[in-house]
């Protein structure tokens with residue numbers, strides 16, 4: 001995808017509403033978003049550069065709670081705002097509402113019946129998470145907010161995610177604290193109480209988990225949590241995808257999957273930059289995890305209990321900084337495709353077409369590197 005700037009964010013969604021997923025790439029440093037419209041299967045038309053996202057834009061998110069209108073919210077970090085965009089009939093994005101927020105870089109939407117539809121935000125260089133209550137994206141109005149500071153301060157969260165892990169109809173929020181190797185949870189508070197941060201899981205030192213990806217990895221109907229190590233657990237000389245398997249009541253058991261990045265002792269750059277999980281047409285679940293030197297696919301059968309999965313590792317040409325990976329069927333053939341964004345100066349959007357498990361084998365057998 002000929003996005004001609006380092007891409008710090010990628011959204012795959014049917015932005016123009018024609019039934020085919022499109023790609024929106026954002027450059028944090030060159031201050032624009034650009035949509036690539038899939039006008040026929042695997043054929044994309046680049047849209048204009050959208051500068052209305054402001055200085056140093058962050059993550060662009062699809063608002064999930066409207067079905068009649070497609071709304072997109074930009075974490076406009078550099079202008080201290082959330083900006084709401086709506087596509088016109090051609091799919092071109094126009095600003096329709098905004099609200100002030102302190103340096104938002106990433107976020108997620110959540111549903112707490114007592115709060116209405118909310119947004120959780122992780123700000124840049126602020127040692128806190130912000131929650132916005134009862135947010136109306138059409139007007140930018142909201143029903144209140146909460147700032148939850150981290151203790152100790154001086155620690156940060158790079159991302160926050162939401163999932164209902166105990167089937168009670170309200171989402172739980174998850175983030176990891178990069179300095180203490182703790183994954184934290186925020187639950188819907190009881191009536192009249194304020195939300196609080198609670199520890200959910202503490203990992204061994206090292207690994208530096210940054211993201212929590214909710215996904216039902218064993219296909220038992222309960223959302224599990226995938227937490228990739230952003231670097232190696234140095235005393236152990238290994239990098240893991242830390243999987244927390246959910247018993248259905250929101251109680252977890254750890255099932256680590258070792259990631260085949262080179263070891264630090266061998267001179268490689270360790271760690272996982274981005275990860276996604278989805279179920280494919282063949283009934284297997286797949287992890288796609290991007291290290292610095294390879295994109296690794298792992299095949300997870302239904303009923304998985306922590307066994308070492310089969311994996312196929314497609315090397316990258318040189319060290320690449322991959323900023324977002326999305327496993328989703330883009331061309332509509334029913335097979336998952338992998339889209340990722342990276343910080344090249346040109347061609348910063350990449351798609352690997354499915355069936356990915358077979359194509360990964362071909363690429364490995366032919367010695368092809370992703371350039």
Ligand SMILES: [Ca+2]
Pocket residue numbers: 013014015016017018019020021022037038
């Ligand atoms: Ca489309």
Ligand SMILES: [Ca+2]
Pocket residue numbers: 163164165166167168169170171172
């Ligand atoms: Ca819940």
Ligand SMILES: [Ca+2]
Pocket residue numbers: 215216217218219220221222223224246
């Ligand atoms: Ca599960």
Ligand SMILES: [Ca+2]
Pocket residue numbers: 328329330331332333334335336337353354
């Ligand atoms: Ca496909």
